[in-house]
Amino acid sequence: MTEIRFSGFGGQGIIRCGLITGKALSLFDKKHATMTQSFGPEARGSACSSQLVVSDERVLYPYITKPGILIAMSQEAYDKYESDLQKDGILIIDEDLVEPKPPRDNIKLYSVQSTRLAEELGNRIIGNLVMLGFFTAVTAVVSPEAMKKALPGLVPERFLDLNIKGFDKGYEVGLQTIGKKTTKTKRKQEITK
Amino acid sequence: MDGDYAIAEGALAAGCRFFGxxxxxxxxxxxxxxxxxIPEVGGVFIQMEDELAxxxxxxxxxxxxxKAMSVTSGPGFSLMMENLGLAAMMETPLVxxxxxxxxxxxxxPTLTGQQDMMQARWGSHGDYEIIALSPDSPQECFDLTIEAFNLSETYRVPTLIMTDECVGHMHEKxxxxxxxxxxxxxRKWYNGPKEKYMPYAPDSDGIPFMVKAGDGYRFHTTGLTHDERGYPVINxxxxxxxxxxxxxxxxxxAEKIIRMDEEGTDDPDVVVLSYGITARIAVKAVQGARKKGIKVKNIRLITIWPFPEKRIKELAHKAKAFVVPEINYGQIVLxxxxxxSGMAKVIGVPHCGGGVHNPDHILNVIKEAAK
Known part of the structure; x- marks a missing residue:
């Protein structure tokens, strides 16, 4: 069982991250996934989070207790949720938006300039997709094919290509980060997929 | 999709064409x-001025x-009680x-509870029976909404889906x-002679026929105590x-209506009985108890009202104790x-709302109950 928390501030598409990953896992990767989200006034503007419990069997307890993976796209979210992350967990941050504390308990830290890369691709609104691509590559919890299949219906149709571009960019940077450098042609395939 | 969406989809699949x-x-x-x-299937959606309306x-x-339904929560449920009683009295099938x-x-407003379980049964004044179902997942929100419509039409009775914020906002496949x-x-439509229609004359199965306004039948219906013709008779x-x-x-x-999931030994020390989201949490506690060698039967109520009296009475002869976790201060446990009725211990595991139980807490109560 894997517990994942996506966090950031309201408006960054944090809930959407949980929805996309949950749909990818439960419809296309044959896993069980349950998503819950922070809800109400606290979900708007300040630290916002969506939680995903992933399992090979039916998920009983719907909330996360000790997440193994934390994605933080804002300082406030990082400050609020970092202490929950379990020992040996994976921490993924937007390095332009989060200043991490010194590492603890063998937590693996991965950082990506998700918002900046999204701006370079033309729209910062897809920062969450860059982050999802990066997350997919470094954690391998979900397959990139399933993630891309999950996008239609969860992102506006006219921005589908842009969202896929964002995902691919994040995925590529993620693979580079963990040392599986892709060849140029492979990367090209990745982008055109 | 989340449980809330699944309720709407279940209703549309059941043929619901009016939402107020x-x-x-x-x-x-x-x-x-x-x-x-609902406009896509030719139905009508109206946002009314309040819950009474x-x-x-x-x-x-x-x-x-x-076929019609509505959805509400908390204070809205209270405000709907008056006309829910009217629907019960007029034998109006709705969900x-x-x-x-x-x-x-x-x-x-934004956090979960299961505190309206007794209100579901007794919320409106006077004696009446109602049907209430409790889904534990978005999938069951879909499935049980269809069942709610079916039961409602079969028995000409308002039927409630008693879910909660956790299931409503939980996203699953x-x-x-x-x-x-x-x-x-x-619906059991009447198609006999127009002058003979009586809205409250029980058929052989005890359930009266209905007609549609505009089809030329002339009849009376009221919230007052009435005879088979629907006219007030105040005695x-x-x-x-x-x-x-x-x-x-x-x-x-009741035996035809009641559904529950029953799992585990038929010779239990402890029966754990719960419903809705709490039933999922309880499974974790039951698994933990079995690891400790405690013989546990786990029951998840799907139908809350009518209550499965008969089965619980049977089990009361066999089990040492019943453990009843629920997100309220103790309702179904009563x-x-x-x-x-005194044949075994009955121990509630209350939770005042705002979250779900910690499975370890339920486990501790099971351990205590097994002693």
Whole structure:
């Protein structure tokens, strides 16, 4: 069982991250996934989070207790949720938006300039997709094919290509980060997929 | 999709073509989904001026020939009680979902609770019986909404879906079968001679026929105690007939209506009984108890009202104790206590709302109960 928390501030598409990953896992990767989200006034503007419990069997307890993976796209979210992350967990941050504390308990830290890369691709609104691509590559919890299949219906149709571009960019940077450098042609395939 | 959306989808699959409501957190997503989807199938969505009017609009829509539903939570459920009683008295089939939040009053608009379980049964004044179902997942929100419509039409009774914020806002996979695989119960329409129609004359199965406004039948219906023609008769004799009919049409069919999931040994030390989201949490505690060698039977109520008295009485002879976790200060546990009637210990595991139980807490109570 894997517990994942996506966090950031309201408006960054944090809930959407949980929805996309949950749909990818439960419809296309044959896993069980349950998503819950922070809800109400606290979900708007300040630290916002969506939680995903992933399992090979039916998920009983719907909330996360000790997440193994934390994605933080804002300082406030990082400050609020970092202490929950379990020992040996994976921490993924937007390095332009989060200043991490010194590492603890063998937590693996991965950082990506998700918002900046999204701006370079033309729209910062897809920062969450860059982050999802990066997350997919470094954690391998979900397959990139399933993630891309999950996008239609969860992102506006006219921005589908842009969202896929964002995902691919994040995925590529993620693979580079963990040392599986892709060849140029492979990367090209990745982008055109 | 989330549980709230799944309720709307289940209703549409069941043939619901009228929604009248007054959106309230955490049930708003159901209304939102209806407003988007019901025009696609030629249905009507009306946001009414308040919950009283919402319930009244359903009754009108049903007597106009449609299947109708609404959704609410917390204070909205209280406001709907008056006209829910009217629907019960007029034997009007309709479906109301309550996505429960913590109360009383405005309480915890965004957080979960199971505190309206007794209100579901006794919320409106007077004697009547009602059917209430409790889904534990978005999938069951879909499935049980269809079942709620079927039961409601079968027994001409308002039927409640008693879910909660956690299930309502939880996103999981929902499988929607092809339309031809979904079994639907259609309304028992009257097609005899026009001058002979009586809206409250029981058929051989005890359930009276209905007609549609506009089809040329002339009849009367009222919230007052009435005879078979629907005309007020204000005396103790007619009251006895009227109330008995409303209560017995459900109680006499209770065994047909009641559904529950029962799992584990038939010779238990402890029976864990729960419903809705709490039933999922309880499974974790039951698994933990079995690891410790405790013989546990786990029961998940799907139908809350009518209550499965018979089965609980049977088990009361076998088990040492019943453990009843629920997200309220103790409601269904009282009903279990009544059925067990002193033959075994009955221990509630209350939670005042705002979250779900910690499975370890339930486990500790099971361990204690097994001693």
């Amino acid at each position: 409501g007054y959106p309230i957190t955490p049930s708003t997503e159901t209304a939102e989904r209806f407003s988007e989807r 919402a319930m009244a609009s359903l009754i009108g829509a049903v007597w106009g020939g449609k 109301l979902a309550n996505v429960q939040r913590g109360g009383p009053s405005t309480g915890l 929902v499988v929607i079968p092809p339309a031809e695989e979904i079994e639907l119960v259609e 103790a004799e007619q009251q006895d007939i009227c109330v008995r009919h409303m209560v017995e049409k459900i109680n006499n069919n 009903e279990v206590e009544r059925c067990v």
